[in-house]
Amino acid sequence: MSMNRSKAAQRGWKATGLGLGLLALLVAIALAFIDEPLRGYIERQANQSLDGYRLTIGALDFHPLGLSVDLEEVALVDVQRPEQPMIRIPHWSAGVHWRELLRGHVVSDHRFERPSLHITRSQAIEEAEGEGALKEPGWQEAVLAIYPLAINEVIISDGDISYADSPNSKPLRLQAVQFRAGNIRNIESPEHTYPSTVTLQAEVFDSGRLTANGKADFLAQPHVGIDADVNLNKVLLKDLLPLTGRSNLILTEGRLDAQGHVEYSPAVKDITLQNIAVNGLRMDYVHAPGAVANPSRVDRKTSRQENQSHGDTPLTIRIEQGTVTDSDIGFVNKETEPHYRLFLGDLKLTIRDLSNRFDRTATITLEGRFMGSGTLTTHAVLRPEDPLPDFDLDIKILHTKLKSMNNLLRAHAGADVQAGTFAFFSEVTVKEGRIHGYVRPFFKDIDVYDPAQDQDKGFFQQVYEGVIESFVELFENEPRKEAATETSVSGPLSDPRANTWEVVVNLIKNAFFKAIVPGFKKTVHS
Numbered sequence: 001m002s003m004n005r006s007k008a009a010q011r012g013w014k015a016t017g018l019g020l021g022l023l024a025l026l027v028a029i030a031l032a033f034i035d036e037p038l039r040g041y042i043e044r045q046a047n048q049s050l051d052g053y054r055l056t057i058g059a060l061d062f063h064p065l066g067l068s069v070d071l072e073e074v075a076l077v078d079v080q081r082p083e084q085p086m087i088r089i090p091h092w093s094a095g096v097h098w099r100e101l102l103r104g105h106v107v108s109d110h111r112f113e114r115p116s117l118h119i120t121r122s123q124a125i126e127e128a129e130g131e132g133a134l135k136e137p138g139w140q141e142a143v144l145a146i147y148p149l150a151i152n153e154v155i156i157s158d159g160d161i162s163y164a165d166s167p168n169s170k171p172l173r174l175q176a177v178q179f180r181a182g183n184i185r186n187i188e189s190p191e192h193t194y195p196s197t198v199t200l201q202a203e204v205f206d207s208g209r210l211t212a213n214g215k216a217d218f219l220a221q222p223h224v225g226i227d228a229d230v231n232l233n234k235v236l237l238k239d240l241l242p243l244t245g246r247s248n249l250i251l252t253e254g255r256l257d258a259q260g261h262v263e264y265s266p267a268v269k270d271i272t273l274q275n276i277a278v279n280g281l282r283m284d285y286v287h288a289p290g291a292v293a294n295p296s297r298v299d300r301k302t303s304r305q306e307n308q309s310h311g312d313t314p315l316t317i318r319i320e321q322g323t324v325t326d327s328d329i330g331f332v333n334k335e336t337e338p339h340y341r342l343f344l345g346d347l348k349l350t351i352r353d354l355s356n357r358f359d360r361t362a363t364i365t366l367e368g369r370f371m372g373s374g375t376l377t378t379h380a381v382l383r384p385e386d387p388l389p390d391f392d393l394d395i396k397i398l399h400t401k402l403k404s405m406n407n408l409l410r411a412h413a414g415a416d417v418q419a420g421t422f423a424f425f426s427e428v429t430v431k432e433g434r435i436h437g438y439v440r441p442f443f444k445d446i447d448v449y450d451p452a453q454d455q456d457k458g459f460f461q462q463v464y465e466g467v468i469e470s471f472v473e474l475f476e477n478e479p480r481k482e483a484a485t486e487t488s489v490s491g492p493l494s495d496p497r498a499n500t501w502e503v504v505v506n507l508i509k510n511a512f513f514k515a516i517v518p519g520f521k522k523t524v525h526s
Contacts, residue, residue, distance in 0.1 A: 161174040328344070
């Protein structure tokens with residue numbers, strides 16, 4: 001009897017084992033065929049949440065034991081610009097964050113291998129203006145459609161980010177991007193803090209290096225908050241030409257190194273550069289016909305109105321210490337005939353405590369070779385606006401060969417010189433809405449008319465320059481043969497609404513450009 005029961009039990013276990021085996025086989029068969037239907041379902045669900053973009057998934061591999069999923073060749077395409085995916089992810093893994101599950105938190109981690117982001121100027125404008133799909137919460141719903149657990153950790157390996165300002169310009173690129181963010185769901189920290197750890201490393205413009213380490217609040221509204229130390233090393237500035245060119249700044253050389261701290265959140269927007277150094281800068285500002293007279297004023301007003309309408313926190317940018325060395329900057333005027341370029345070579349610029357808010361005393365010192373022959377020194381002390389601009393500005397130019405400025409004299413005075421030297425002095429103080437100061441250009445040993453130099457010029461032009469020279473010879477100060485004029489720049493500010501930087505720029509422009517040529521004419525006609 002017992003033997004029969006034993007045999008029956010064995011047959012029962014065999015039947016159970018066979019049943020479980022068949023069930024496992026059926027599950028395995030089902031899982032072998034579930035990947036493609038699941039891929040199609042996830043793709044459809046994600047695209048229902050996106051507006052203006054289309055998500056495609058090349059392949060999907062679901063792992064039931066680990067409750068994870070691997071996605072291959074994921075692409076996000078702008079339907080209006082389908083020729084190149086905006087985002088491409090060769091491999092994306094998503095799964096349960098098991099460490100947090102042991103603590104009772106059901107969240108996920110995501111790993112992206114070799115992802116790339118390619119964005120154009122028009123796309124960037126749409127996103128900045130809130131018209132792009134990525135600005136809306138749809139992208140978050142799309143991610144949840146791929147893996148329905150809140151994201152708590154993100155790891156990016158060997159990422160690539162590129163920005164194309166125009167189809168013909170070289171894209172700006174961040175390569176070899178390594179990024180990690182943890183505790184994204186704030187599951188370990190109280191509110192009103194930066195609970196998530198963030199690290200970033202990347203190559204900038206082929207040769208430079210970017211590192212950032214800090215914390216973030218990915219759940220902050222209306223945008224993410226970040227609080228991090230940032231370092232930039234050996235960044236070549238010539239790649240920024242597509243951007244600076246839109247402001248008529250032609251930047252062809254230069255290297256940037258900087259160390260700073262960024263805190264950017266709904267409540268605080270501060271960028272502090274503890275040290276910034278630019279070496280070998282080659283840059284011209286080109287004033288061309290049709291250029292906006294004062295775009296900074298328009299931008300400032302627009303920004304102020306937007307901040308007020310949205311209740312946004314204004315951005316503060318501060319340079320604690322900055323230097324520019326071994327550089328060449330110029331001003332090119334293409335609105336005159338002939339065109340001319342004023343430049344400063346061997347430039348050395350030192351900045352201390354400069355802020356766009358002008359909330360503390362800042363100093364700026366500038367030295368260089370003016371027009372290749374003279375020396376220029378400038379010193380400025382910028383005090384806090386309370387509430388009007390408050391600063392001192394001193395400019396000195398010595399031993400400049402006047403012939404190097406011939407194109408400027410031809411354009412504005414209708415004459416040029418064969419010889420002579422130029423010097424310029426100005427001291428200005430702005431306080432309580434008023435300007436006190438002077439500008440004093442000096443002209444020495446001027447030789448305006450030279451028959452050999454001017455033999456190809458018209459008769460009346462030669463007569464005009466000969467008359468100018470005769471006035472110079474008659475009224476030059478003997479025995480130094482030096483002529484000088486002085487113009488007061490004292491009085492109320494022309495625009496009391498202007499900030500310190502606008503007043504400084506306008507003073508330099510008016511003091512220099514509106515003093516040299518009138519001073520030259522006044523000297524020769526006195």
